[in-house]
Amino acid sequence: MNANGCDRVKELLAPWVREELSAADRRFVEEHVAGCEECRAEASLVRALHAGVPIMPDDLTARVTASIATTPLRRRVWMSPQLAAAAIVVLALGTAVVWRQPPGDGNGVLAEEPLALTWPTDDGFIAGVAMLDDLSDEALAELLEELGG
Amino acid sequence: MVKEEAGGLPDSDLVRLAKEGDREALDELCTRHIASVFRVCRGFLGDDDEAADATQDCFVKAVRALPRFRGDASFRTWLLTIASNEAKGVFRKRKRRAEQALESAGPLVSAKPEAGDVTALKQEAEQARVMVAELPDKQRRAVTLRIDEGLSFKEIGEVIGSSEGAARVNYHHGIRRLREMMI
Ligand SMILES: [Zn+2]
Numbered sequence: 001m002n003a004n005g006c007d008r009v010k011e012l013l014a015p016w017v018r019e020e021l022s023a024a025d026r027r028f029v030e031e032h033v034a035g036c037e038e039c040r041a042e043a044s045l046v047r048a049l050h051a052g053v054p055i056m057p058d059d060l061t062a063r064v065t066a067s068i069a070t071t072p073l074r075r076r077v078w079m080s081p082q083l084a085a086a087a088i089v090v091l092a093l094g095t096a097v098v099w100r101q102p103p104g105d106g107n108g109v110l111a112e113e114p115l116a117l118t119w120p121t122d123d124g125f126i127a128g129v130a131m132l133d134d135l136s137d138e139a140l141a142e143l144l145e146e147l148g149g
Numbered sequence: 150m151v152k153e154e155a156g157g158l159p160d161s162d163l164v165r166l167a168k169e170g171d172r173e174a175l176d177e178l179c180t181r182h183i184a185s186v187f188r189v190c191r192g193f194l195g196d197d198d199e200a201a202d203a204t205q206d207c208f209v210k211a212v213r214a215l216p217r218f219r220g221d222a223s224f225r226t227w228l229l230t231i232a233s234n235e236a237k238g239v240f241r242k243r244k245r246r247a248e249q250a251l252e253s254a255g256p257l258v259s260a261k262p263e264a265g266d267v268t269a270l271k272q273e274a275e276q277a278r279v280m281v282a283e284l285p286d287k288q289r290r291a292v293t294l295r296i297d298e299g300l301s302f303k304e305i306g307e308v309i310g311s312s313e314g315a316a317r318v319n320y321h322h323g324i325r326r327l328r329e330m331m332i
Contacts, residue, residue: 010321010324014295014296014299015299017296018296018299020299041328042324042328044273045277045324045327045328045331046296046324047270048270048273048274048276048277049274049277049278049281049292049296049327050296050297051270051271051273051274052274052275052277052278053188053296053297054187054188054191054192054197054200056183056184056187056188056204057187057197057201060183060187060201060204060205061179061180061183063201063205064179064183064204064205064208065176065179065180067205067208067209068175068176068179068208068209068212069172069176071209071212071213072213073167073168073170073172073175073212073215
């Protein structure tokens with residue numbers, strides 16, 4: 001932080017423009033900005049950015065809730081080493097449906113829901129396995145680690 | 150910096166219920182966070198319709214991935230990470246031109262101008278948002294997550310995949326670059 005508090009003020013400009021600061025912090029920012037041209041310019045920019053925050057269309061919530069109402073809520077699935085190996089082969093070779101196998105049942109009774117679908121996409125990537133492209137980077141990394149183990 | 154709705158369950162409880170198949174809990178999570186998801190997508194794509202599509206896809210993907218959400222990060226941060234990645238994917242695919250963001254700039258909100266020069270602020274706001282689209286990826290996301298969503302630098306780091314310190318640097322570099330562009 002510099003001697004005049006500019007660094008601290010610049011950190012607080014976003015919560016300031018969002019009206020999230022305590023009364024004391026707000027006074028600190030506003031008093032500083034009033035006397036500091038550098039921070040006043042930055043405050044002006046941050047206020048302009050905040051003024052341009054986009055507004056969500058009114059009908060979007062209804063549209064999205066309708067959409068997720070038909071999306072299956074999957075439970076975390078147990079994966080046997082054999083199934084993991086099959087998934088890797090499928091990933092390498094092409095389209096397949098991998099069926100969920102309940103834990104502790106080594107006899108291979110098929111469950112009702114597919115665990116995953118895999119297929120090669122147009123651009124050469126693999127889609128699927130709990131919808132690979134649906135997963136966050138972290139979740140994808142976790143899945144790949146699981147497949148590898 | 151999640152703001153819980155008065156009288157509502159915290160996200161963590163709703164997530165647990167949703168994982169058990171509770172559709173009402175899922176709807177509440179959606180209602181609570183959809184505006185943030187939309188803004189993140191809109192910030193990337195500069196177009197309301199594309200952002201709406203990306204928002205819908207984000208939630209479908211989040212529901213599918215929910216069994217793998219372990220609660221290490223907040224649900225909001227996790228969801229905004231998915232939104233950010235989704236929008237980034239759409240953005241890359243369509244290689245949108247910057248001027249389209251200008252043409253389709255949305256309505257403005259909560260200007261809070263000092264003296265009432267709404268028109269000038271509106272123009273400045275539009276220009277600023279168009280300039281945001283010109284920033285490098287991580288700077289753009291840091292700036293919009295900080296100003297639009299009020300995320301801490303730690304939370305921004307989780308969303309953009311960097312440290313808290315790098316998120317802070319990306320924000321300040323983005324702001325500095327915007328100031329240079331706005332002159
Ligand atoms: Zn200053």
